[in-house]
Amino acid sequence: METLNPTAYVILGLVSKEPRSGYEIKAVVDRTTRFFWAASYGQIYPELKRLSEAGLVVGVDSPTGGRKRTRYEITADGEEELKDWLRKPPETFEMREEGLLKLFFAGVLPREEAVEIVRSMRRYRESVAAQLRSMEKSKAEMEDPFPMIVLHGGIEFNEWFVDWCERMEAEILAAAPEQRSS
Numbered sequence: 001m002e003t004l005n006p007t008a009y010v011i012l013g014l015v016s017k018e019p020r021s022g023y024e025i026k027a028v029v030d031r032t033t034r035f036f037w038a039a040s041y042g043q044i045y046p047e048l049k050r051l052s053e054a055g056l057v058v059g060v061d062s063p064t065g066g067r068k069r070t071r072y073e074i075t076a077d078g079e080e081e082l083k084d085w086l087r088k089p090p091e092t093f094e095m096r097e098e099g100l101l102k103l104f105f106a107g108v109l110p111r112e113e114a115v116e117i118v119r120s121m122r123r124y125r126e127s128v129a130a131q132l133r134s135m136e137k138s139k140a141e142m143e144d145p146f147p148m149i150v151l152h153g154g155i156e157f158n159e160w161f162v163d164w165c166e167r168m169e170a171e172i173l174a175a176a177p178e179q180r181s182s
Contacts, residue, residue, distance in 0.1 A: 004081070006092065007043045008051055012074060012082040015057055019071040022048055032147065035132065035154050048072055056081055097121070103168075115172045122165035129158035 004012075010033060014025050022045050029039045051057040056078030059070040074082070099121035106114035132155045142148060 004051075004085070005047070006037060007039045008047045008056075009082065009085050010037060010039050011044065011047055011051060011072075012056065012078055012085075015072050016074045016079060016082055019060065019062075019073040021062070021069050021071045023069075024071070031135075035128070036150070051078065099124070111172060111175070115169055118165050118169045118172065122162050122169070125158045125161040125165065129155055129162060132158065 010029060011025055014020055014028055020028065022041065025044055025048075026039070026041055029044075033039070048057065048059075052059055052072070054077075056075055057072040058075055059072050062069050062071040099117055102117050103114070103121075106117055132151060135151060136148075136155070
């Protein structure tokens with residue numbers, strides 16, 4: 001069997017809890033893992049097909065309201081594959097933050113414009129932290145502690161990022177006056 005990609009493991013993890021359709025998988029991703037690992041329909045459906053062909057999930061017809069729908073269940077082989085993956089150390093440590101990319105090149109802008117990049121990142125991270133905090137109440141009753149641990153990590157990371165943005169804004173504004181004009 002070929003090596004699975006992270007989206008395949010997202011799917012295996014989600015269907016290990018209960019059978020789900022591709023639509024239901026996407027809905028759960030949008031409420032949970034998207035804050036640190038997103039997956040689109042264009043990734044989910046081809047992966048479901050590959051996982052099914054590999055015998056790691058099995059599709060069960062589950063029509064609703066006259067619509068054809070397949071819900072996928074994890075197989076014993078799929079559960080073993082998921083456990084094997086979970087036991088290995090993470091290999092992908094990627095952070096894609098367009099604001100940081102823009103800030104990296106912001107020296108070509110007047111200082112007042114450059115500081116807006118930091119302010120924009122701060123506002124976004126404040127919004128994400130508030131969104132994650134609102135999820136905390138609904139997750140508090142969960143039997144599985146690990147989603148809550150990840151949620152707390154997301155809250156703390158975003159709150160740290162807000163603090164960092166505030167410090168960087170002050171640093172940028174306190175820097176020596178610009179030498180060039182734009």
